[in-house]
Amino acid sequence: MPLNALIVSLSDPRLRRAALLSSGAWAVHALRFVLAPVDGGEGPGHSYLHAALPALTVLVALAAIGFVTRLVVPRRERSAARSLRADWLLCAAVLLASFVLQESAESLLSDHGPVFAAGGWLGVPLAGLVGMGVALLLRGGRAAVEAGVRGGFESNFTWSAGFFRCCGTRRAADDGAIKTLGRSVLHL
Numbered sequence: 389m390p391l392n393a394l395i396v397s398l399s400d401p402r403l404r405r406a407a408l409l410s411s412g413a414w415a416v417h418a419l420r421f422v423l424a425p426v427d428g429g430e431g432p433g434h435s436y437l438h439a440a441l442p443a444l445t446v447l448v449a450l451a452a453i454g455f456v457t458r459l460v461v462p463r464r465e466r467s468a469a470r471s472l473r474a475d476w477l478l479c480a481a482v483l484l485a486s487f488v489l490q491e492s493a494e495s496l497l498s499d500h501g502p503v504f505a506a507g508g509w510l511g512v513p514l515a516g517l518v519g520m521g522v523a524l525l526l527r528g529g530r531a532a533v534e535a536g537v538r539g540g541f542e543s544n545f546t547w548s549a550g551f552f553r554c555c556g557t558r559r560a561a562d563d564g565a566i567k568t569l570g571r572s573v574l575h576l
Contacts, residue, residue, distance in 0.1 A: 412522045413483055419518075479523045
């Protein structure tokens, strides 16, 4: 596999998906212990989470920069034409699998107990709720980029004094662009 196949651009939608799913996994795990506290609220074996949060923050910031870049200079994204329900189920399944794997590892490394004991079952509905939020954010991002592509953004990049300078102009978008954006996000 060539090295450039492993490098992900900041504006790559896969980075956005990874950041949202990672944030969602953190949210499911954190909410589970907010709703059903164990050992004073945090639970055993969670000391590593404080170190993981800055890395997650950097991932989300990079994805946000890439998304803004994609909005400023839109280009078509290769995306599967799935329904909102399919996106939701896929995101919920990934978040639930992440929760179960994380809790299982914590259970092995500490005095944690079974994964679904002491409120661990809350991970299932939380994965569904957070999965819906992640699916909506992913669809909204794709719809926003598509609206930019359809809206006719024209840009010229020129090399000047060693820096790329964007000299873009935006043509007037059609009157139904906002309605189209809303329908494409919520389309089942």
